[in-house]
Every structure is written in structure tokens, then in C-alpha cells.
Amino acid sequence: MYHHIKKLMYTVKVGTPNVGFGNMLLEQFGGANGELAAAMQYTIQGWNCVDDLARRDLLLDIGTEELSHLEVVGALIRMHLKPLKENREAAEADPLLRIAGGGGIALVNSTGNAWTGDYLKITGELDVDLRSNIAAESRAKIVYERLINYTDDPGTIDTLQFLMTREITHLKAFSAALESLEKSPFSIGRLAVTPTIVDEYFNASTGDGDEGDTDMHGPWQTSFGLHPAESQMNGGKGLSIGAIDGIAGPEDRGKQDSGQKATTATSVKTVDPKPIPKHEDAKQQGRQATLADEGVSNGNQRVAPKSAASGLKQNGSSEKQNGSSEKTTAGTGSHKRS
Numbered sequence: 041m042y043h044h045i046k047k048l049m050y051t052v053k054v055g056t057p058n059v060g061f062g063n064m065l066l067e068q069f070g071g072a073n074g075e076l077a078a079a080m081q082y083t084i085q086g087w088n089c090v091d092d093l094a095r096r097d098l099l100l101d102i103g104t105e106e107l108s109h110l111e112v113v114g115a116l117i118r119m120h121l122k123p124l125k126e127n128r129e130a131a132e133a134d135p136l137l138r139i140a141g142g143g144g145i146a147l148v149n150s151t152g153n154a155w156t157g158d159y160l161k162i163t164g165e166l167d168v169d170l171r172s173n174i175a176a177e178s179r180a181k182i183v184y185e186r187l188i189n190y191t192d193d194p195g196t197i198d199t200l201q202f203l204m205t206r207e208i209t210h211l212k213a214f215s216a217a218l219e220s221l222e223k224s225p226f227s228i229g230r231l232a233v234t235p236t237i238v239d240e241y242f243n244a245s246t247g248d249g250d251e252g253d254t255d256m257h258g259p260w261q262t263s264f265g266l267h268p269a270e271s272q273m274n275g276g277k278g279l280s281i282g283a284i285d286g287i288a289g290p291e292d293r294g295k296q297d298s299g300q301k302a303t304t305a306t307s308v309k310t311v312d313p314k315p316i317p318k319h320e321d322a323k324q325q326g327r328q329a330t331l332a333d334e335g336v337s338n339g340n341q342r343v344a345p346k347s348a349a350s351g352l353k354q355n356g357s358s359e360k361q362n363g364s365s366e367k368t369t370a371g372t373g374s375h376k377r378s
Contacts, residue, residue: 042104049108050202053195054119059130061191062120063137064150068113068187068203071149073179075113075203077159079106081176084162085169092166092299095217102173102210109203116199117145166296168228170218177211223294224324226264230310232291232322236283240269243276265325289319 068074086099123130124143136152137143147155161172184204188197241261248254261268270276297309 042107048112048115049105050112050199052112052115052119052199054116055193055195057120057122058191058193059121059123061187061196062117064187064190065113065117065120066146066148067150068180068183069110069117069145069149070147070155071183072159073176073183074149074155075106075110075180076147076155078176078180079103079110080157081160081162082106082173084160085173088162088164089166090302090305091297093302094299095166095170096302098213098217102213105206105210109206112199112203114145116196120196121145165229167218167221167223170214173214174211174218177207177214181207181211221294221296223292223296226324227292227294230291230293230312231287231316232289232319232324234283234285234288235322237280238324239265239267240279241266242269242271242279243274244271246271246274287314287316289322290316292323 070076080103082099082103086096086103089096089099121137121143124137125131131143136148137146149155161169161176163169163172181204184200184207188200188204191197191200243255243261246255260266269279272278
């Protein structure tokens, strides 16, 4: 069950309200990359995750924290929209929020479009959902970064800095959960893809453009077993279409099916009717990072990478997440799951 504690996860302080900025902040309340979308996405994923109680706990932990973030964002918006209740000119400048919502927060994005469940990415496939969550945290971080650039109010900046920092905390946790499944990053689902054609990078955009663009060469064409395949329209052989011959075999699952299960989980792996041939060589292989010496080239010109890729390890300033710790409410959150 949920239990609400009457303290914000981060104490919000606004010096000078700005109605226009309050409208911008609605993007993180009722927008596609906002806190409600994140809270609902992770929580529903967690409720569905009966086959892995450890990662279910992760999803519910972060989903619950996102509800607390929603409350923080809502408080920040409400403070910035305060002039709508005090100033007629401000109210006339934004009649949607003043007349329809009484000058308070509303479940809409920054352009007034209503929140929708279509924002949520829930597949019921744990590794796919974790990838969606990694992308969601990345998008939210960028939105907070852009919002910070549109305000000079110190208290607002501190609040947004806190929220932006927590996005990277969650990104780290989701990345670690995905990595700990110990499966190839290209192993998705239960059916293996067709060998040969899976490694063909189709050069579908060719020629020279008006903006200086031309055919480029980089690790996306040659890493993980990939190699270029030219179109027949460009003098090449095209894709190895003849390699397609029914189901290729089972896909590698790593540790995805070995987690501790809920008492309500089923022992049935799949109800899909088609048998899977036991062609083990079709399973995907690979690793998380590209080679250190791989770069991007344009014709004969080569741009070397600045540093070797380092998988999921993150160092530097991202580790410093204390910020203005004296303003946080230690040991409490707005929503407690029990």
C-alpha cells in the first residue's frame, strides 16, 4: 500500500514567481518525459514483474520515488503559477490554467495537451523494459537541463538540479540491473534472428548532399560483426535475403529466467504455439562497448576516439550528487511503499 508523508523529498523555494516558466515546468508534470509518466511506467512494470522479485523491487523503489518527484515538481509549478490567482493580467495571459484549473497545476504538458497512458512503454519483457527506462531517464535529464537554462531563480535552479541529478542515479540503477542479467545486449526475446543478414549494414543513404554531407564510415558499420552491404541500385549485391528460412532457433536468455519468482508466477514459459528448432549457433553474441581504436571516417579522413569506451562505468562529476544537501529533507519521501 502507499502512505503519504507530509514532507517533500526536496524543499522547494521560489524567490520570484514566473508564470511563463511555470507553464514550461508542466512538461515535467504531465508531459511525455515527466515524473508521472516515469512513476506509472516503472510501477506498472514492477507489478507485472512476477518472474524476478529482485528487479521488481528495483522498479517499485524507483517508481515510488518518481511519485515523490512529481510532488516536488507540482509544488514548484504551483509557486510559479501563484500570480495567476493574484494578478488579472497574468490570469488573462493564461486562461486555460486560470479558468479551467483555478490557477493551479493541471495534468497537462507545457502546451496544454492532456497526459495520456500512451506515454508509457511497457512490454512485459524485462530487459526491453529496462532499456526503455534507461532512455526515459536520459530524456528527462535533458528536459531538466533545458529548464535550468530558462530560469535565474536560485531556489528553482537548486530544485531542478536535484531532480536532474536523480535521473542519472536511476539511469545507473537500471543499467546495472540490465547488465546483471548477463546476456548479450543483442539478445532480445526468445526467438533468434537469422544469421548472416543480421550482420549486414545496409548503406541506404548515398551520394553527396547540399549541406556537405556524404557517405560516412564508422564503427556502426563494422562493430559487433557488422559489415557494409551496398544496394543493388548502387552497384552492390543488396541484403542476403536468401538467408531467411523460417525460425532460426532459440535466443540466449542469460540469467533473465533465473530470478526468484513471486508465488503468483506461472511455470509456463510461453503459450506461443510454434516449436523452436534447436539451432544454438543462431544465438546472439556481443558486448556492451565498441573497441577503443574504432573511430569515424569520412573518405580518407579519420577522427580517432577521444578515449576508450568503458561499458557502464561512470566517473567524474556524475558521482557528485549531494548538491545543496542542507535543503533536503533527510530520511523522508512523499510516498512510502509498505
